[in-house]
Amino acid sequence: MPAPGSASPRAIALVTAGLGTCALLAVLAGVVFPQAPRDGYASGLQASGAAGGAGSPSLPSDTALRVTFLDVGQGDAVLLQAPEGQTALVDAGRYDVVPLLREMGVERIDLLVATHPHADHIGGMAHVIESMPVRSYMDNGDPHATATYRRLLAALDARPEITYLEALPRTISLGSVEIEVLPLLRRGTTDHNNRSVTLVVRYGTFTAFLSGDSEIRQLTDLVGRGVVPRMTLLKAPHHGSDNGFTPAFLRAGRPEVVVISVGRNGYGHPRPAALSAYAEIGARVLRTDMDGHVGIQGYRDGGYGVVRGQQVALPGTESTDDRDRIRVREAVAGRAVGGGGVPAAAAAAARVRVSVHADAPGDDHRNLNGEYAVLQNQGDRGLAIGGWTLCDGANHCFRFPARAVLATGGTVVVYTGSGRPDSERYYMGMGRAVWNNSGDTATLRDGTGATVAVFRY
Numbered sequence: 401m402p403a404p405g406s407a408s409p410r411a412i413a414l415v416t417a418g419l420g421t422c423a424l425l426a427v428l429a430g431v432v433f434p435q436a437p438r439d440g441y442a443s444g445l446q447a448s449g450a451a452g453g454a455g456s457p458s459l460p461s462d463t464a465l466r467v468t469f470l471d472v473g474q475g476d477a478v479l480l481q482a483p484e485g486q487t488a489l490v491d492a493g494r495y496d497v498v499p500l501l502r503e504m505g506v507e508r509i510d511l512l513v514a515t516h517p518h519a520d521h522i523g524g525m526a527h528v529i530e531s532m533p534v535r536s537y538m539d540n541g542d543p544h545a546t547a548t549y550r551r552l553l554a555a556l557d558a559r560p561e562i563t564y565l566e567a568l569p570r571t572i573s574l575g576s577v578e579i580e581v582l583p584l585l586r587r588g589t590t591d592h593n594n595r596s597v598t599l600v601v602r603y604g605t606f607t608a609f610l611s612g613d614s615e616i617r618q619l620t621d622l623v624g625r626g627v628v629p630r631m632t633l634l635k636a637p638h639h640g641s642d643n644g645f646t647p648a649f650l651r652a653g654r655p656e657v658v659v660i661s662v663g664r665n666g667y668g669h670p671r672p673a674a675l676s677a678y679a680e681i682g683a684r685v686l687r688t689d690m691d692g693h694v695g696i697q698g699y700r701d702g703g704y705g706v707v708r709g710q711q712v713a714l715p716g717t718e719s720t721d722d723r724d725r726i727r728v729r730e731a732v733a734g735r736a737v738g739g740g741g742v743p744a745a746a747a748a749a750a751r752v753r754v755s756v757h758a759d760a761p762g763d764d765h766r767n768l769n770g771e772y773a774v775l776q777n778q779g780d781r782g783l784a785i786g787g788w789t790l791c792d793g794a795n796h797c798f799r800f801p802a803r804a805v806l807a808t809g810g811t812v813v814v815y816t817g818s819g820r821p822d823s824e825r826y827y828m829g830m831g832r833a834v835w836n837n838s839g840d841t842a843t844l845r846d847g848t849g850a851t852v853a854v855f856r857y
C-alpha cells in the first residue's frame with residue numbers, strides 16, 4: 401500500500417472530463433421529482449412528479465450532482481457524478497459492481513473511497529481497480545486481517561499510478577462539487593465502524609452526508625466538533641442500525657431525505673428505532689432493498705430530484721456466509737440493470753462444463769490443493785471469464801481475475817488452497833476445505849451474476 405499521507409492534506413482538484421452519463425437515466429427507470437422545495441417536501445414531490453415522469457429525456461441532469469446508491473444487497477456503494485462528468489465511488493459493495501458501473505456508462509473513477517475495511521464495503525473494490533482507470537484512492541489507513549482487504553491492497557500495489565490519499569481533514573474538488581473529509585477518531589481508540597471515512601458533499605447549497613458504518617461514538621464525536629452541517633441528503637449510517645444515529649446528530653443534520661443502503665441481513669437492518677427516528681424528523685426514507693438503485697439529483701439551489709430503480713428480482717439464494725451471518729443476495733446489481741436475461745451467459749451455458757474433485761488425498765483441510773474444480777469449454781469460441789465467480793453451496797466464492805480466459809476446448813482448474821496462478825490454474829486462497837465430500841453444488845456465474853453452469857454431486 402502506498403505510504404499514508406503521501407499527498408498533502410490540501411485541496412485537490414480532480415479535473416478530468418467525464419463520459420456522457422445519460423445512460424444512468426436509462427438504467428434508473430422511475431419517478432423523477434426535480435426541484436423539490438427544501439420545505440414542504442411531500443407536496444413538492446407530487447407537483448413536480450407529474451412534470452417529470454419515468455424516463456423523461458429532458459431532465460436537467462447536466463446541471464445536477466448525481467448521487468446514486470447502488471443496490472448491492474447488504475453493503476454500500478455510492479456513486480457521485482459531478483455535473484462536469486467526474487466520478488467518485490464511495491465503497492464498492494461486497495460483490496462485483498463493475499458490470500453495473502459499465503451499464504451506467506462509467507468508464508473511470510476519479511476518486512475511490514473505502515470508508516472502512518469491512519467486506520460489505522470493500523469486497524468489490526479490487527475488481528474496480530483492476531477494471532478501469534482510477535485516479536485517487538482514499539481510506540483511513542487502518543489495516544484489516546482479511547483476505548478481502550489483502551486483495552484490495554494487492555490490486556492497489558499493482559497500480560502505482562493511483563494517488564493514495566489518507567482520509568485527513570481536507571477538501572477535494574470533483575468538478576464544481578466539493579467533498580469535505582471530516583476528522584476521524586484517533587486510530588487505535590475505537591473499532592472499524594467508528595473510523596468510517598465521513599464525507600460532506602456540497603454542490604451549491606445541496607449537501608449530502610456520507611458515512612459508512614459510523615455508530616453512536618463517531619456520530620457523537622462529529623456533533624461535538626461542530627462539523628455536522630445541515631444536510632439535504634443523508635446516507636443512513638451503518639445500514640439503518642439502531643446504533644447508526646443519535647438524536648443530536650439528526651437534530652444537527654435535519655436531512656430531508658435519508659437513503660438506507662441495505663439488503664437481506666441477519667442484523668435486523670434497518671432497525672425500527674432508526675426508521676422511526678428518521679420519520680420523527682420528517683425525512684423521506686428510501687431503501688435500496690425496496691426501491692432498487694436510488695438516484696438523487698442535487699441542484700445548486702438546494703433542490704433535488706429522486707430517481708428510483710426498479711425493484712430487483714431476487715434469485716432464490718438461501719446460502720449464508722459463515723463469518724458474517726449475512727444472508728447472501730447474489731449479484732443483484734447486474735440483474736437489476738440487465739432487466740432479466742443475459743445473452744452472454746445463456747450462450748456460454750451450453751458450452752461450459754463444471755466438475756468438482758472434492759475428496760482430496762489425505763486430510764482435506766491440510767491438502768487444500770488436493771481438492772479442486774475444473775471448468776471446461778466445450779464450445780467453439782473462447783470465453784472471457786474475468787469477473788466470473790465460482791461458488792460452493794455455502795457461498796464460498798472465487799472470482800476470476802480481470803483478464804482470465806477459458807480457451808476453446810480448454811480447461812481451467814480452480815484449487816482451494818494457495819499458489820501461483822497462471823492462465824490455467826487459479827487458487828481460491830482458502831484456509832480450509834471448501835467442497836463438501838458428501839455432496840455440494842458448484843455454481844458458475846458470469847460478471848453480471850447470471851448463472852452459466854451448475855454442477856451438483
Ligand SMILES: [Zn+2]
Pocket residue numbers: 475476518520521612613638639
Ligand atoms: Zn457495512
Ligand SMILES: [Zn+2]
Pocket residue numbers: 516518592593613
Ligand atoms: Zn462495517
